[in-house]
């Protein structure tokens with residue numbers, strides 16, 4: 001990964017020494033359209049306007065100036081945008097590290113358009129067999145996701161397989177995906193499913209889940225998450241340190257369904273497909289997380305606004321991890337360094353291992 005080193009160091013000094021929030025990541029939704037129909041995600045039901053490439057370029061410039069080191073390009077399904085490569089190319093050109101999130105269906109058709117502009121691609125694989133296609137409502141998805149990863153690895157692009165663990169999973173399902181990741185020379189993360197509670201529906205980064213899907217997918221017995229976390233902790237010290245990206249601190253936190261102090265708007269922020277800026281949080285428990293719109297205000301004004309400061313403080317008292325199992329790896333993991341520096345050591349060790 002090509003980090004903008006100056007931004008990265010500034011971010012660490014500002015957050016941990018000067019105690020002034022500077023973001024590491026911008027999570028940019030380039031579309032909310034999707035070709036899949038995942039039961040735990042609300043995006044495929046939405047129809048929302050999309051930012052133009054010109055607007056996105058301004059947002060990426062502002063994100064870099066604000067101090068971001070990495071652009072996480074997400075959706076919806078980003079590969080549905082025909083102009084995606086111009087967006088990725090621009091993010092790379094201005095010096096940002098670029099991580100693309102995809103369900104993998106279109107990778108094999110599109111990879112040659114953009115592989116030179118990304119540092120890593122995160123591909124979702126939840127089940128090791130036909131349940132993956134069935135669950136996500138897209139025939140051939142698993143096979144296409146795996147061939148996409150093979151192509152990316154052949155082109156020397158780093159990949160990560162993210163597995164969302166639901167109430168339908170067995171330990172063996174997750175083990176098979178972990179072994180698949182290793183076989184493909186990919187990295188692996190797991191995240192327990194989080195279902196946005198109906199009393200906090202607005203502004204979620206995941207949208208709403210239908211009641212019928214919630215019934216099937218919800219983790220009613222935390223033992224499955226606990227055993228997955230224990231298994232990953234074991235494999236981390238038994239041949240999979242390079243593969244498993246979840247830190248030991250994260251795995252222990254999730255296993256124990258423990259309390260943690262959440263920082264969903266200190267290392268990162270989300271820009272939705274219509275320019276709305278919000279915390280990377282799947283429940284609007286403190287009222288709207290909508291902090292402004294990047295088309296109307298500068299990211300700097302939004303990031304340092306009074307409302308942002310107040311919300312940052314309120315998030316610290318959120319209890320939805322223990323009560324509802326909110327441990328999305330993309331939120332909990334970047335929150336941990338603020339309270340547990342060992343998670344940073346874990347990432348550095350894994351990075352060094354990957355370089356060998």
Ligand SMILES: C[S@@+](CC[C@H](N)C(=O)[O-])C[C@H]1O[C@@H](n2cnc3c(N)ncnc32)[C@H](O)[C@@H]1O
Nearest residue numbers: 040041075076077101102103124162164193194
């Ligand atoms: C919103 S998706 C966007 C990228 C792409 N469409 C995909 O599915 O990989 C980003 C990640 O969030 C995960 N995700 C979606 N809904 C989730 C939920 N309710 N709980 C946990 N993770 C979820 C997806 O599996 C995916 O890895």
Ligand code: SF4
Nearest residue numbers: 034036038041076103
């Ligand atoms: S998780 Fe990704 S693939 Fe599934 S519906 Fe949501 S955006 Fe689409």
Ligand code: SF4
Nearest residue numbers: 262281283318320326
């Ligand atoms: S634990 Fe964090 S991400 Fe989850 S609902 Fe609370 S503030 Fe949001």
